[in-house]
Amino acid sequence: VVEPDAPVPIYQQIRDRIIEAIARGEQPVGSALPSTRQLAIDLGINFHTVNKAYDTLRQEGLVRLSRKSGAVIARDGTTGPASDVFAEEWGRRLDTLLAEAIAQGMRADQIVEATRSGVARYPNHYGNEGHRS
Amino acid sequence: MSAQNLTTVFAVALVGALICVIPALTAPTLQFGVRVPPDRLRAPVLLAERRRYFWRTGVIGVCLTAAALSVPAGSRWLTVLLVVSQLAAGLGCYFVARERVLAVKTAQDWFGGLTQTVGADTTWRTEPERFPVLWLVPALAIIVVTAAVGIARYPGLPQRLPVHFSAGGVVDRYADKSVWAAFTLVAVQIFVTAMMTGLLVLTYRSRPEVDAADVAGSTRRYGRFLFAMSRAVLATAALVDLSLLLVSLQIWQVYRLMDATVALAALPPALGVFVLVVVSVRMGQAGTRLAGPAPAGETSSKVTNQDDDRYWKGGLIYVNRDDPAIMVARRFGVGWTLNFGNPRAWVAFAVVIVAVVALVVARRR
Numbered sequence: 001v002v003e004p005d006a007p008v009p010i011y012q013q014i015r016d017r018i019i020e021a022i023a024r025g026e027q028p029v030g031s032a033l034p035s036t037r038q039l040a041i042d043l044g045i046n047f048h049t050v051n052k053a054y055d056t057l058r059q060e061g062l063v064r065l066s067r068k069s070g071a072v073i074a075r076d077g078t079t080g081p082a083s084d085v086f087a088e089e090w091g092r093r094l095d096t097l098l099a100e101a102i103a104q105g106m107r108a109d110q111i112v113e114a115t116r117s118g119v120a121r122y123p124n125h126y127g128n129e130g131h132r133s
Numbered sequence: 134m135s136a137q138n139l140t141t142v143f144a145v146a147l148v149g150a151l152i153c154v155i156p157a158l159t160a161p162t163l164q165f166g167v168r169v170p171p172d173r174l175r176a177p178v179l180l181a182e183r184r185r186y187f188w189r190t191g192v193i194g195v196c197l198t199a200a201a202l203s204v205p206a207g208s209r210w211l212t213v214l215l216v217v218s219q220l221a222a223g224l225g226c227y228f229v230a231r232e233r234v235l236a237v238k239t240a241q242d243w244f245g246g247l248t249q250t251v252g253a254d255t256t257w258r259t260e261p262e263r264f265p266v267l268w269l270v271p272a273l274a275i276i277v278v279t280a281a282v283g284i285a286r287y288p289g290l291p292q293r294l295p296v297h298f299s300a301g302g303v304v305d306r307y308a309d310k311s312v313w314a315a316f317t318l319v320a321v322q323i324f325v326t327a328m329m330t331g332l333l334v335l336t337y338r339s340r341p342e343v344d345a346a347d348v349a350g351s352t353r354r355y356g357r358f359l360f361a362m363s364r365a366v367l368a369t370a371a372l373v374d375l376s377l378l379l380v381s382l383q384i385w386q387v388y389r390l391m392d393a394t395v396a397l398a399a400l401p402p403a404l405g406v407f408v409l410v411v412v413s414v415r416m417g418q419a420g421t422r423l424a425g426p427a428p429a430g431e432t433s434s435k436v437t438n439q440d441d442d443r444y445w446k447g448g449l450i451y452v453n454r455d456d457p458a459i460m461v462a463r464r465f466g467v468g469w470t471l472n473f474g475n476p477r478a479w480v481a482f483a484v485v486i487v488a489v490v491a492l493v494v495a496r497r498r
Contacts (some may be wrong), residue, residue, distance in 0.1 A: 021255075031259075032259060033255070034257075034259070035258070036257055037457060038258045039255075039258075041338070041339060041340050041456075041457050041458045042253035042257065042258070042340040042341075042343075043251050043253050043340075044251060044441075044453065044455070044456040044458060045455060045456070046250075046455045047457050052169045054343075096322070120386070129253035133466065
């Protein structure tokens with residue numbers, strides 16, 4: 001589900017939705033994504049937009065693109081621990097998010113609670129009891 | 134009453150009834166080609182305009198059926214005239230209702246404060262509906278049989294072939310014997326079958342009509358609609374081919390139909406139309422009349438499909454340059470329409486038009 005009129009660009013929304021599906025376990029490692037042309041038809045948008053979303057996911061190492069088998073999920077929470085490079089980069093983005101929350105007047109326990117319940121929504125993450133080895 | 138007259142009355146009554154019930158066959162969120170958010174489905178203007186449309190088109194249908202009953206038999210053009218005026222009147226009623234709904238929608242800003250989304254269910258692509266190739270077999274078999282009979286009869290045919298028959302079964306046009314004159318209807322069979330198959334294949338590649346409030350459910354219902362409708366269309370193609378076979382047998386002088394039996398050739402297409410109408414009424418456009426489980430998970434009444442009215446000229450013709458789809462579900466009526474913002478759709482359109490013109494011109498020669 002994307003929102004064409006939202007301020008977030010559509011390719012970014014597609015990327016976000018796919019990452020959420022991976023985190024929920026709906027798109028496990030090895031599962032196929034629709035081809036860029038198919039997804040563009042289904043969403044009624046230009047297929048360069050879908051290409052851009054898939055290319056972003058490829059750069060992030062989450063999707064493998066090949067001419068033969070199309071777009072396939074390259075990793076999910078069960079594949080292994082995150083790389084240090086990713087953790088560092090993610091930490092910087094989290095800093096920005098935390099700064100936003102504090103600048104807007106959110107309380108510390110509010111922020112911690114929101115984070116806790118957010119993580120609890122994804123039961124299958126790496127290092128959790130539910131995780132498949 | 135002659136067979137021709139009966140056909141006219143029947144056609145006018147059927148078209149009238151269909152025009153009258155179209156709003157009930159389309160999604161409540163797409164009325165008169167206008168996108169309606171879920172929290173406005175019971176807006177007074179919608180209920181009032183649906184009621185008015187129903188009565189206006191109903192009265193027009195009854196009047197024209199009465200006119201068809203009272204005219205003398207024989208004129209083919211009269212049938213065409215009646216049906217065309219019926220379509221024009223129906224279109225008029227449609228635009229009157231549409232303008233009123235649009236005016237209220239704009240004035241009250243129906244989409245203000247709503248989150249407009251476009252949804253897609255990825256299982257549509259990972260577990261796709263497949264084009265029913267086996268359902269092509271009857272149509273192809275009939276074409277092969279027709280061609281085979283024609284080839285067997287051709288050497289023994291006289292120099293002048295009867296190529297057209299009046300309503301009473303009397304030959305009213307002859308043509309000099311040629312392969313083309315003898316096999317025109319086989320070409321028509323091939324054209325009908327190829328066109329329906331081609332458009333269905335494009336439809337299978339296209340997207341389902343999705344309700345943002347229930348993406349998975351509406352995709353599933355659309356799948357059932359596509360499943361039934363594609364089979365009904367292919368069965369209709371076979372029935373039309375069968376009808377052309379029955380007429381061809383006359384041209385090839387296997388038999389000659391007279392009087393009431395002339396209507397025999399019209400029966401298979403009538404059966405096809407009946408099947409298509411049953412599927413349309415039972416399922417509704419894109420499966421909107423099918424029952425299904427309530428949508429799973431949280432659904433907010435603030436989430437709605439994108440207000441895409443701007444891509445629909447008059448609510449009937451779809452023009453969206455950014456949309457790679459060639460065929461999309463139509464808004465008013467049952468079935469699909471081309472995306473005229475896509476050059477490939479123009480190619481498909483041109484191929485069909487050129488083929489029709491070529492067949493008509495070749496037949497007149």
